[in-house]
Amino acid sequence: MPQSIQTIFQEFIEKKTVLFKDRDALTSDFTPDTIPHRNKEINTVASILAPSLKGGKPSNIFIYGMTGTGKTLVTRYVGCELEKMSNKGTNPVKVIYINCKMKKIADTEYRLVAELSRILGQEVPITGLPTEHVYQTFFNVLDSNNWIVVVILDEIDALVNKMGDDFLYNFTRINQELKRAKVSIIGITNDLHFIDILDPRVKSSLSEEEILFSPYNALELQDILKQRAELGFKPGVISDEVIPKCAALAAQEHGDARRALDLLRVAGEIAERENDPKITEKHVDMALEKIDHDRIIESVKSLPKQTKALLWSIIELEEKGQKNMQTGDIYSVYEDVCKECALHPLTQRRISDLISELDMMGIINARIISLGRYGRTREINPNVSEKVKNKMKDILKSSLMI
Ligand SMILES: Nc1ncnc2c1ncn2[C@@H]1O[C@H](COP(=O)(O)OP(=O)(O)OP(=O)(O)O)[C@@H](O)[C@H]1O
Ligand SMILES: [Mg+2]
Structure with a gap:
C-alpha cells in the first residue's frame, strides 16, 4: 500500500471527532425511534393493515408524495410494528419490503416473484424456469401457511418502467389463485403522475386506499432536525441559527426531510474538516453549495x-x-x-x-x-x-x- 494512503487512514483513526457524536444518525438510512409530524399517516396505515391481525386481507394501499416526505420511513415502521404484534397473536402476518429500484431483484417479473418466494423460505433458481412455474412455487409456499402477506413495493414507478403494468395486473389479482394465504400490496411512489399512466383496472385495485404525504413545513423540519441533531452531534456544537436555516432552505424547495438532514450533516462535516469548534450559518451556506454542485455534476455524468x-x-x-x-x-x-x-x-x-x-x-x-x-x-x-x-x-x- 502506498505510504500516503496509510497516512490518511492512520490520521483518520487518530483524529478525534470534535463535533459528531454519531454521524450515522444524520444520514438518511438511519431509522429514528419516533417519527414527529406523521401521526395521522401512521394511524391511517395502521388502521388499514390492522384487519390482518384477525386473519382478514387488508385493502391495498397506494402511497404518494414528494421526495423526502417520510413515505418509506412511515410504511416500514408500521410494517415492523405489525409483524411484532402478529408474533404475539395467532394469525401470522409477514411484511415484505422490496425497493423496486434494486437491480437483480426487481428487474423482471421472474426475478421479483423468485425473490418473494426466497424471502418466504423457498429458493428458486435465478433463471431457467418458465415464469408460470415460479408463480406456482410462490403460490405453494404462500398456501403452505395461512399467512397474510403485506408486500411493500417501494418506488413502484421504477417497477412499471421496467416491466410495464402487466405484472401489477397479475399481482393485484393474486388472491384469486390462493386457497389459504392472502396478499396485500402497498405501492409507494414520489412520481405524482404515476397513477394516471396505469391501466384503469390496475389503478382501481392498487389504490383501494390512497394516502398522500404532504411536504413538511419549515417548523416541522426543525423538529425532525432537532431530534436527529441531539443524537448526531455533541452538545453545544451547533449555533442557534443553523437548524432553522437548514429547515428553511429545505422547506423553500419542497419540504424534503432528506435534503434538510443532508444540509445539516454536510455543514457539520465541513466545520469538522475546517477544525471549527462550532457549526455556523457559514457552514450551511457552504453545504448548500456543495450539495447542489455534487447533484448537478452527478446528473451531467449520467x-x-x-x-x-x-x-x-x-x-x-x-x-x-x-x-x-x-x-x-x-x-x-x-x-x-x-x-x-x-x-x-x-x-x-x-x-x-x-x-x-x-x-x-x-x-x-x-x-x-x-x-x-x-x-x-x-x-x-x-x-x-x-x-x-x-x-x-x-x-x-x-x-x-x-
Ligand atoms: N417525520 C419524520 N421524522 C424523522 N425523520 C424523518 C421524518 N420524515 C422523514 N424523515 C427522514 O428523512 C429521510 C427521508 O425520508 P423517507 O426516506 O421516508 O422519504 P420518502 O418520502 O420515502 O422519499 P422518497 O420519495 O425520495 O423515497 C429519512 O432519513 C427519514 O428518516
Ligand atoms: Mg422512499
Missing part, C-alpha cells in the same frame, strides 16, 4: 450522449457571448457539434424536448416568452455557477471526445 451534445452546444453559445438563446440558435450549433463528435443529429422537435428535460433538472433555465400575436418562444440560459460550469465542461469534453 446524461445520454445526445443530451450531452446539446448541453455542450448551449455552453459554447454562452461562451460566445449570447444570452437569451432560442431553440433555433442552439439547434444550429448542435448540428455542428454532432458532426464534430460523429453523432446523428436528432430533430429540432426532439431537441426542444431535451431542452425541457435540462430545464427540469435545473441545469438550464428555459423561460417562456410571449411574442403577442406571433405566438410564444423560449429564452434559454445556463443556470449554474462558473465553478460547476467548468467541471461540467471537463465531463462533457471527455465523454464527447471533443
Whole structure:
C-alpha cells in the first residue's frame, strides 16, 4: 500500500471527532425511534393493515408524495410494528419490503416473484424456469401457511418502467389463485403522475386506499432536525441559527426531510474538516453549495450522449457571448457539434424536448416568452455557477471526445 494512503487512514483513526457524536444518525438510512409530524399517516396505515391481525386481507394501499416526505420511513415502521404484534397473536402476518429500484431483484417479473418466494423460505433458481412455474412455487409456499402477506413495493414507478403494468395486473389479482394465504400490496411512489399512466383496472385495485404525504413545513423540519441533531452531534456544537436555516432552505424547495438532514450533516462535516469548534450559518451556506454542485455534476455524468451534445452546444453559445438563446440558435450549433463528435443529429422537435428535460433538472433555465400575436418562444440560459460550469465542461469534453 502506498505510504500516503496509510497516512490518511492512520490520521483518520487518530483524529478525534470534535463535533459528531454519531454521524450515522444524520444520514438518511438511519431509522429514528419516533417519527414527529406523521401521526395521522401512521394511524391511517395502521388502521388499514390492522384487519390482518384477525386473519382478514387488508385493502391495498397506494402511497404518494414528494421526495423526502417520510413515505418509506412511515410504511416500514408500521410494517415492523405489525409483524411484532402478529408474533404475539395467532394469525401470522409477514411484511415484505422490496425497493423496486434494486437491480437483480426487481428487474423482471421472474426475478421479483423468485425473490418473494426466497424471502418466504423457498429458493428458486435465478433463471431457467418458465415464469408460470415460479408463480406456482410462490403460490405453494404462500398456501403452505395461512399467512397474510403485506408486500411493500417501494418506488413502484421504477417497477412499471421496467416491466410495464402487466405484472401489477397479475399481482393485484393474486388472491384469486390462493386457497389459504392472502396478499396485500402497498405501492409507494414520489412520481405524482404515476397513477394516471396505469391501466384503469390496475389503478382501481392498487389504490383501494390512497394516502398522500404532504411536504413538511419549515417548523416541522426543525423538529425532525432537532431530534436527529441531539443524537448526531455533541452538545453545544451547533449555533442557534443553523437548524432553522437548514429547515428553511429545505422547506423553500419542497419540504424534503432528506435534503434538510443532508444540509445539516454536510455543514457539520465541513466545520469538522475546517477544525471549527462550532457549526455556523457559514457552514450551511457552504453545504448548500456543495450539495447542489455534487447533484448537478452527478446528473451531467449520467446524461445520454445526445443530451450531452446539446448541453455542450448551449455552453459554447454562452461562451460566445449570447444570452437569451432560442431553440433555433442552439439547434444550429448542435448540428455542428454532432458532426464534430460523429453523432446523428436528432430533430429540432426532439431537441426542444431535451431542452425541457435540462430545464427540469435545473441545469438550464428555459423561460417562456410571449411574442403577442406571433405566438410564444423560449429564452434559454445556463443556470449554474462558473465553478460547476467548468467541471461540467471537463465531463462533457471527455465523454464527447471533443
Ligand atoms: N417525520 C419524520 N421524522 C424523522 N425523520 C424523518 C421524518 N420524515 C422523514 N424523515 C427522514 O428523512 C429521510 C427521508 O425520508 P423517507 O426516506 O421516508 O422519504 P420518502 O418520502 O420515502 O422519499 P422518497 O420519495 O425520495 O423515497 C429519512 O432519513 C427519514 O428518516
Ligand atoms: Mg422512499
